[in-house]
Amino acid sequence: MTYCVGLLLDEGLVMLADTRTNAGMDNISVFAKLQVFHTPGERMISIMTAGNLAISQAVVNLIQDGLADPETGAIQTIHNVPTMFKAAALIGEAVRWVHKNHADAMRKQDVGFDVSILLGGQIAGRTLRLFNIYAAGNFIEATRDTPFLQIGEHKYGKPILDRAVNSSTTLTDGVKLALISMDSTLRSNLSVGLPLDLLVYKRDELVAPVQRRICENDDYFLMIRERWSSALREAHRNIPAPDWALD
Amino acid sequence: MTYCVGLLLDEGLVMLADTRTNAGMDNISVFAKLQVFHTPGERMISIMTAGNLAISQAVVNLIQDGLADPETGAIQTIHNVPTMFKAAALIGEAVRWVHKNHADAMRKQDVGFDVSILLGGQIAGRTLRLFNIYAAGNFIEATRDTPFLQIGEHKYGKPILDRAVNSSTTLTDGVKLALISMDSTLRSNLSVGLPLDLLVYKRDELVAPVQRRICENDDYFLMIRERWSSALREAHRNIPAPDWALD
Incomplete structure (x- = not known):
């Protein structure tokens, strides 16, 4: 399993992913699920993937190697697509390519075609955007009404x-809240695990984003976990007892 | 959907259920999912059900009407089973009876056999116990290590x-925490809805439990929702910014 969350804020973008992959409970590994494609001053694009690792890795390769634009035939890559909308469409095309080439063989092994991808970023002169691309290759976009998107094990960290x-x-x-949301997920689902990959990008800057790998002994994350737990305990203790009798 | 949670505490038992049932998004009703079977001084048994309403209601009827004990042939009901373990086994038998009589016809209509039941209570001279009975009719029990059980939409309220x-x-x-857990679920899943049914039972008393229906305008629940939201906002604001630069 996986948990990834992206926040599209007025100030910029926060992306946070865990790194645990598992093929069964007895085969657990660390794989980066957050990838960055950055050309200084021109584009800062980041993707996070959940679902089947073979599909995710195939998609990440395809969008770098390039796929022919269905209309013009020109080769499009994540490095040259002109807009974030085209980037989302490119990833959708890559997902469909993988489905066409692998889904039948996977089904014969009883492996479902499970993948979802968060795409966040900005291209020079254009708006910072955040998308969620589904296994069907279609996608939705975060808006001001719903400025965050999640993939993978999303329920524990949603409240x-x-x-x-x-x-x-x-x-x-945003960084604090993404880490708190991740902490709730880590505690409740063993198949989501440290280390974490965090990316923070300031809107319109197009410089390299802040990236940080957060491991078991990361002082800041340890402090958040501890403070958040105590705050929750204190918060429920401070709520008065019911005004109706319990006996 | 449904959310029910039971807490088995040293002081006693807390059971909390929502009341929303839906057959599609356009057919939403209120049905009690919490039932009490109480003989003063002799037994206090409560069950909460999640899943297909037709299955749940059939099970609740069967355990009151009685089923033959597979070993002795004697008719057992929720009112006369000698132990809570036998009560869990009786509910399991009832689930299997419904499966035998309805599952094939349901499958032909593409309706899955989906039911789970929390059973909590005490019989005179015996221990207060809490069980989760699955659709297969087998069951697990809450222990000191894991003193709560949940059925239905459990993830939002688990952290x-x-x-x-x-x-x-x-x-x-326990009452506060069950209500906070329910509030997190209500906010994130529309198919879980007010009013709520709450039961509080003091260990070894065998008197009628406290029961309360909590509606939209319940002052105590409104206060908990408000206080909890403010406490969470304050808690994350009080966490210091990262010691690594964000720019």
């Missing part, structure tokens, strides 16, 4: 995002 | 329970 994230959330608070 | 509930949690805190 805090539902309550606290909106477009005007600062990048710093 | 707070994982962090805050243990056997020594008081009944009052």
Whole structure:
């Protein structure tokens, strides 16, 4: 399993992914699920993948090697697509290519075609955007009403995002909230695991984003886990007892 | 969908269920999912059901009408089973009876055989116990290590329970935590809905449990929702910014 969350904020973009992959409970590995395609001053594109690792890796390869544009025949890659919308469409095409070439053989081995991809980024002169591309190759986009998207094991970490994230959330608070959301998921689902890959990108800067790998002993993450747990315990203790009798 | 949670605490039992059932998004109703079978001084048994409503209602009828004990042939009902273990086994038998009589016809209509049941309670002279009975009719029991069980849409409301509930949690805190867990679920899944049915039973008392239906305008629940939301917002704001630069 996997948990990835992207926040599209007025100040910029926060992307956070775990790195655990498992083929059964007895075969657990670390694979980066967050990839960055950055040309200074021109584009900063990041993707995070959930689902079958073979599909994800094939898609990541295809969008770098390039696929023919269905209309013009020109080879499009994640490095040369002119817009983020075209980038989402390119990833969708890559997912469909993998489906066409592998889904039948996978089905014969009882392996479902399971993949979903978060795509966030900006191309010079254009808007910062965040998309979720599905296994069918179609996609949705984050908006001001719903400024975050999640893939993989999303339920444990959703309540805090539902309550606290909106477009005007600062990048710093976005980082905290993404880490809190991830912490809730890590505690409840063993198949989501450290280390984490974090990316923070300031809107319109097109410089290299801040990237950080957060391991078991990361002081900041340890502090968030500890503070958040104590805050929750204190919060429920501070709620008065019911005014109706319990006995 | 449904969310039900049961807490088995040193002080007693907390059971909380929502009441929303839906056959599609356009056919939503209120049905009680929490049932109590109480003989003063002799037994206090409560069950909560999730899954297909026709199966749940059939099971609730069968355990009251009675099924023949597979070993002795004697008719057993929820009112006369001698132990909570036998009560769990009786519910399991009822689930299997419904499966035998309805599952094939349901499958022909593409309806899955989906049911799970939380059973909590105590019979005079015996221990307070809490069970989760599956669609196969088998079951597990809550222990001191894991003193809560959930059925239905359980993920949104699990992080707070994982962090805050243990056997020594008081009944009052148990009520608060169950309501907080339910609130997280209500916010994230439309198919879980108010009103709520709450039951609180003090271990070894065998008197009628406290029961309360919590509706939209319940002052205590409104206060918990408000306080909990503010506490979460304050908690993440109080966490310091990362010590690594975001720019």
